[in-house]
């Protein structure tokens with residue numbers, strides 16, 4: 001692996017323009033505690049099985065192997081460092097004019113996307129004619145396991161105290177800690193720490209903020225993604241696609257059928273883009289087409305069990321997420337919410353859950369590479385079934 005481009009950034013944040021946080025009503029969908037089964041597959045397998053997934057040392061080794069076996073076609077480097085000093089890796093493959101940025105595991109207990117990327121990267125970097133043709137058309141930049149500290153400790157949050165934030169941003173001394181800070185970890189839901197203004201500087205008036213407001217780039221993890229994104233914008237003008245790989249509760253069903261849904265997807269994170277200033281490149285239809293490409297790829301699996309893809313709740317307004325902020329900047333955005341987080345699930349379903357991410361993500365990449373994504377009808381997005389709680393059990 002090459003030397004890190006960006007050194008640990010605890011003191012590197014540059015002050016430029018400020019922006020007032022917009023406060024509104026939180027519309028986060030939460031899972032009723034009573035609905036969460038104690039174990040996996042809605043009651044059939046023990047949870048808290050993190051051994052099924054690579055740890056940081058194994059992730060490092062796997063990425064090194066991928067770089068070596070592809071002869072450097074997949075280029076791996078440390079894009080930054082976590083608050084506890086672990087490498088945050090970036091893997092880049094392809095040299096096409098269209099760029100696809102994919103991030104996994106911003107929530108540390110959501111592992112399947114990382115495993116999927118570790119399977120896809122050697123394919124994208126392979127010697128097959130299809131892989132070579134793909135690399136002519138697209139540039140894929142993957143950040144497998146952004147939240148490396150959360151991954152190591154099996155927590156949703158990163159690992160950083162409010163005191164450390166104040167050390168980095170002395171102007172926040174005396175401010176109320178951010179709403180997405182959990183002192184018991186201590187750490188932040190890093191996926192509420194984003195802001196469409198990449199030069200935003202935290203100001204005390206913007207705290208504690210809310211789910212409907214913008215974030216602050218307080219954490220080294222979100223700062224690392226910001227710098228990767230900024231560099232890609234400078235190189236490509238627009239970061240064409242941004243995909244964020246997550247996991248959700250493991251027992252959602254397809255509305256109206258009761259059938260288990262192994263995956264929810266979404267294009268929608270911003271209720272009204274004009275609420276957050278002037279973002280002329282915001283393109284909801286491009287996001288909807290990207291989601292339709294994912295959906296179509298999974299529907300193409302026939303009766304294999306991958307077909308029951310649903311929409312994540314559409315009544316969201318989440319400008320502080322990476323997806324929300326980057327959608328405002330003009331990226332077509334796709335959320336993957338695979339069934340299961342480590343506290344719910346064991347290992348039985350892991351292979352299938354990982355494979356469905358590979359299939360959906362690869363379908364998107366192929367549709368971008370061959371241009372077929374431009375022929376998709378964004379309105380087909382509205383026909384994807386909704387997700388709901390199971391009833392009666």
Ligand SMILES: [Zn+2]
Pocket residue numbers: 106107110246247
């Ligand atoms: Zn998540």
